[in-house]
């Protein structure tokens with residue numbers, strides 16, 4: 001088998017319901033996966049759930065149930081969101097699965113046997129309320145912030161993974177590989193972090209404090225803690241330890257939010273892999289945050305946007321369109337339902353939806369429901385064709401460089417062109433004319449609108465797969481499997497039947 005293009009999302013914490021940030025990351029990754037498949041690249045797309053840890057254990061204790069029960073129900077919730085969003089993942093990994101526990105334990109044992117993990121006493125400040133160690137750095141004006149509650153100095157035995165000896169290698173790697181982190185400016189955060197000497201990473205928690213985790217294979221009094229468990233999901237899902245591992249690994253892209261680049265993904269993970277003799281992922285694609293009036297939307301903040309509410313009101317493709325259109329990958333973006341509705345009504349209901357319903361309407365009225373052949377080419381058609389040519393020459397480059405918001409802008413400007421063309425040609429007037437040339441113009445107009453819509457839909461397929469399929473069906477076509485052969489302006493539609501008139505995006509009022 002040839003090497004798969006392995007693309008992953010972060011695995012979500014099982015400590016609350018999904019919100020727009022989780023949904024966005026999956027959609028972004030899905031757009032890339034779909035785009036690559038359409039470009040004839042064999043893709044393997046993995047997402048999943050990060051299930052162990054203090055918060056899950058605590059909420060299970062509060063509810064008086066097993067932690068796994070909470071995780072099972074959240075796994076269902078996250079996976080059903082993926083389905084609702086039409087996410088085309090090939091695998092869904094849960095860190096409580098046996099395949100994952102085995103890999104984590106194998107790796108821990110290997111590193112322990114090689115002396116790369118050691119036991120030591122850890123002396124530090126412990127926040128009881130947050131159930132975590134904190135450092136002096138977190139103090140504000142010499143005081144621990146209230147959110148930490150009571151902070152005590154404690155000494156605890158734990159296991160540590162040697163990070164520091166790889167610091168120089170990591171700095172060189174990040175400096176020398178300009179394509180490792182996208183957008184490039186995010187490397188600066190990592191290099192900044194690496195200016196300070198690295199402390200070794202505490203990778204365990206004593207079971208009396210945290211039992212909901214993967215047991216250390218060399219000491220059953222401890223479980224492994226957070227990142228050592230979570231990051232390993234990427235190689236578990238790639239089949240580490242099986243013959244097919246090399247068909248998947250290294251990952252081509254880890255798609256993650258900016259909060260988990262440094263240190264987990266850009267410091268711990270490369271060093272873990274280096275210590276294990278496993279190649280590094282090829283790239284990180286680091287996206288920004290969805291904000292709510294300027295601050296990060298997160299589960300602990302009550303005011304999160306529930307993607308399901310929006311999908312129920314506007315449909316999955318409208319949601320996909322909005323988040324891809326409004327986010328310049330790598331930057332932050334503020335969410336507002338008002339803007340959502342504005343975009344929905346103007347771009348989707350008016351520009352795209354109306355074009356489709358007008359075409360179908362006229363196709364049935366003026367052409368007996370059969371897509372006509374373009375009969376002539378006048379200045380009006382030439383403008384459309386030129387616009388198409390310029391769109392086609394830009395669009396793949398925009399998709400390849402993750403400028404999806406610009407790609408959508410261009411596709412929608414072509415859709416606006418088709419609307420302009422329709423207004424100019426006014427087929428409803430041509431239909432009334434007895435002039436033989438006007439009859440040719442009428443057929444040509446319908447053919448040009450149909451062909452333009454066919455091509456626009458194919459380009460929209462990675463972002464709005466269902467809408468593209470619906471439009472293509474209404475032109476007697478199926479969604480395409482590959483871009484090649486399907487993105488030439490041509491006459492392949494003539495003779496196909498128009499589908500029933502339908503409203504793709506009913507207008508919404510608040």
Ligand code: MSP
Pocket residue numbers: 009010011012013020021022024025050230231232233255256257258259260288289290291296297298
């Ligand atoms: N479990 C860890 C990741 C482990 S990966 C080996 C985690 N989980 S998370 O649920 O907190 O976040 C999952 C992903 O969602 C992260 O990439 C995070 O950046 C992203 N988002 C969470 N909130 C977000 C926004 N408000 N906006 C955009 N994405 C953000 O971190």
